[in-house]
Amino acid sequence: MKDKLDAIKHRFEEVAQLIVQPEAMADMQQYSKLSKEYKDLEKIVQKYEEYKLVTANIKNAKEILSNEKDPEFREMAKLELDELYPQEEALEDELKQMMIPKDPNDSKNAILEIRAGAGGDEAAIFAGDLFRMYQRFAEKQGWKMEVLDLTEGTSGGYKEIISTLSGPEVYGMMKFESGVHRVQRVPATETQGRVHTSAATVAVLPEMEEVEVDVNMNDIRKDTFCSSGPGGQSVNTTYSAVRLTHLPTGMVVSCQDEKSQIKNFEKALKVLRSRLYEIELQRHNDEVGAQRRSMVGSGDRSDKIRTYNYPQGRVTDHRIGYSVHNLPTVMDGEIGDFIEELRIAENATKLKDGGSTEKAR
Numbered sequence: 001m002k003d004k005l006d007a008i009k010h011r012f013e014e015v016a017q018l019i020v021q022p023e024a025m026a027d028m029q030q031y032s033k034l035s036k037e038y039k040d041l042e043k044i045v046q047k048y049e050e051y052k053l054v055t056a057n058i059k060n061a062k063e064i065l066s067n068e069k070d071p072e073f074r075e076m077a078k079l080e081l082d083e084l085y086p087q088e089e090a091l092e093d094e095l096k097q098m099m100i101p102k103d104p105n106d107s108k109n110a111i112l113e114i115r116a117g118a119g120g121d122e123a124a125i126f127a128g129d130l131f132r133m134y135q136r137f138a139e140k141q142g143w144k145m146e147v148l149d150l151t152e153g154t155s156g157g158y159k160e161i162i163s164t165l166s167g168p169e170v171y172g173m174m175k176f177e178s179g180v181h182r183v184q185r186v187p188a189t190e191t192q193g194r195v196h197t198s199a200a201t202v203a204v205l206p207e208m209e210e211v212e213v214d215v216n217m218n219d220i221r222k223d224t225f226c227s228s229g230p231g232g233q234s235v236n237t238t239y240s241a242v243r244l245t246h247l248p249t250g251m252v253v254s255c256q257d258e259k260s261q262i263k264n265f266e267k268a269l270k271v272l273r274s275r276l277y278e279i280e281l282q283r284h285n286d287e288v289g290a291q292r293r294s295m296v297g298s299g300d301r302s303d304k305i306r307t308y309n310y311p312q313g314r315v316t317d318h319r320i321g322y323s324v325h326n327l328p329t330v331m332d333g334e335i336g337d338f339i340e341e342l343r344i345a346e347n348a349t350k351l352k353d354g355g356s357t358e359k360a361r
Helices: 002-018 022-026 028-067 071-098 120-141 170-177 261-287 327-331 336-352
Strands: 110-116 144-152 158-166 179-185 196-206 220-225 241-246 251-255 304-309 314-317 322-324
Touching: 002 028, 022 028, 028 071, 071 336, 110 120, 110 170, 110 261, 120 144, 120 158, 120 170, 120 179, 120 196, 120 327, 144 251, 144 261, 158 170, 158 261, 170 196, 170 336, 196 261, 220 261, 241 261, 251 261, 304 327, 314 327, 314 336, 322 336
Parallel strands: 179 304
Antiparallel strands: 110 158, 110 196, 144 158, 179 196, 220 241, 241 251, 304 314, 314 322
């Protein structure tokens, strides 16, 4: 671990020099990248200095025990070691956690897509419940949520709803929500009182910028149509809604949230970039199977990840076997415990796989 930490410290000193160079300050993109790296490395270096001080004190205390004859000095050294050993162990654990390579997308905003799955009208209603759960969670985090496009269910909820989430570390927290969410309850339309199982699919994509995903505009067909949702006098009178079709993949993205066609086009293009990025990332992961997809980090849409059991008031995350019995609270947006447990599980998997080598360059 010491070699890796020394390499991190060397890189930190290198970045400190680069960031003050005129060419770096003249290039805002480069300056921003270096600033972020500096802040990330600074935390590790400060913790490393703290760790080195503790290990130096341990070494001194051991030397006293080896060479000192005075019983009083020896007793003081023993007491000091009793305090220092737990500190050393705690700092080692902290450093191991800090050295786990972060997903570079964690700090990005996110695209949240929720679609009704098996279960007919009840699945659409459940999709609506999930959207409200995430909406309340976003409010608690101080994030901004914007709906881009939606298709309502015939009995409530949504067949599909796509939105953006903006704020600090959005994707890093929300990425664990990708997958199939299952609900077990008695639907409002059920006359016999039988418990039904329905499902909705959640996809969370990092919002990608133009410089990160190159989209050939010649590959995109743009269609405009009248908005069908809320929006005042412009609804059904102006062609402000936009539908983009990516010809090579057949992927279709619509946006009718804004009254301006230009703004709808820009938002739809962001979603398209994020989906294309996801396709490329999946292809890369499949090709380099060695990128050990952890049990919580794969984000595979076909994975059944969580069950919401209304009769028992229980929510279970199947990836980590974690259950809580406060379903109403969870549906009110209190999903932070799940995210934290999933994050711990992912870090444990990365540590087991020796994933801390990427941080030192």
